[in-house]
Amino acid sequence: MTQDIVGVWHLDAFHDVDEAGRPVGEGPLGPSPSGMLIYTPDGHVSVSMMPTAPASAPGPSYMGYAGEWRAQDGKVVHRIRISSRPDWIGIEQSRDAELDGDVLTVRATREVDARPQRRVLVWRRAERSGDAR
Numbered sequence: 001m002t003q004d005i006v007g008v009w010h011l012d013a014f015h016d017v018d019e020a021g022r023p024v025g026e027g028p029l030g031p032s033p034s035g036m037l038i039y040t041p042d043g044h045v046s047v048s049m050m051p052t053a054p055a056s057a058p059g060p061s062y063m064g065y066a067g068e069w070r071a072q073d074g075k076v077v078h079r080i081r082i083s084s085r086p087d088w089i090g091i092e093q094s095r096d097a098e099l100d101g102d103v104l105t106v107r108a109t110r111e112v113d114a115r116p117q118r119r120v121l122v123w124r125r126a127e128r129s130g131d132a133r
Helices: none
Strands: 007-017 032-041 044-050 065-071 075-083 092-100 102-113 115-125
Touching: 032 115
Parallel strands: none
Antiparallel strands: 007 032, 007 115, 032 044, 044 065, 065 075, 075 092, 092 102, 102 115
8 A cells, every 4th residue: 555645635525423434513624625635655744634615613724734654554654743733743643544546545533532533534636737837
């Protein structure tokens, strides 16, 4: 999977899920978030995401970070160097990753208020840009 995920990805979906994997609510960035994920062949990663519609509840207006990545035991591990969330700087986050053609599904679980919060992000490989004009 390591070289297969190198490239640019656009966010298709980002939502919280219940224990059975079913979406719960709109997700942290609303119903139709926009985002870009970049994996370089030399191990750098950059993630930027934001809502595209006005949110019904207060939430983040932008989420982003950059650092290094590696594949390990069927997971993708991100070592975060800079972030819009200061509490993420310097940590590693491990995510389950599944690649199906040009769709990369990433699943993560973290503890929130002593309960597991499960999130799923679905990324679609970006089409190659034409020559700059």
